[in-house]
Amino acid sequence: MKTVITYGTFDLLHVGHIRLLKRARSLGDKLIVGLSTDAFNAKKGKNAIFSYDARREILMALRLVDDVFAEEDWEQKRRDIRQHNAQILAMGDDWAGKFDELSDITEVVYLPRTEAVSTTEIKTVISKITEEKLQTLDRAIEHIAKISKELR
Ligand code: C2G
Numbered sequence: 001m002k003t004v005i006t007y008g009t010f011d012l013l014h015v016g017h018i019r020l021l022k023r024a025r026s027l028g029d030k031l032i033v034g035l036s037t038d039a040f041n042a043k044k045g046k047n048a049i050f051s052y053d054a055r056r057e058i059l060m061a062l063r064l065v066d067d068v069f070a071e072e073d074w075e076q077k078r079r080d081i082r083q084h085n086a087q088i089l090a091m092g093d094d095w096a097g098k099f100d101e102l103s104d105i106t107e108v109v110y111l112p113r114t115e116a117v118s119t120t121e122i123k124t125v126i127s128k129i130t131e132e133k134l135q136t137l138d139r140a141i142e143h144i145a146k147i148s149k150e151l152r
Helices: 013-025 038-043 054-062 074-084 121-126 130-152
Strands: 001-009 029-036 067-071 084-093 105-110
Touching: 001 013, 001 074, 013 029, 013 084, 013 105, 029 054, 029 074, 054 067, 074 084
Parallel strands: 001 029, 001 084, 029 067, 084 105
Antiparallel strands: none
């Protein structure tokens, strides 16, 4: 039984996250996720729209994910990898090189990020929308769906 471990905020879950989780899951038999708590997000300078509990519920609903636990600080990975006997740590390649020091206890794999989509980008699109712009919402959604389709 090969366990893969990954970490993240996974706010406003989108196709970039899904592709990362799919690729990570395909490396083993089980995928567990260290989900950044709201407090740790603050340390990362992130302000998630969805609470930790909501983000956890969403990830737990995915067939791809076998378990979700709290990520509360930068230092816990070594302990988590040992505790969960994770043979692979998989992260998006925006983290390339950052976790190599863990390669003495697990295989560290950096997976290609999905460009053109990010939680920040989604938030920016939404925050620009005012009452008057609601009728343009359909066009924005169609446009995002087209990009996402082109990315498949
Ligand atoms: N990701 C991706 N493509 C995107 C966006 C994100 O492949 N368009 C990947 C990231 O590389 C990361 C995972 O999805 O591996 C989760 O991304 P975030 O929720 O942004 O998490 P992050 O802030 O990178 O947290 O200790 C590690 C940190 O908790 C990682």
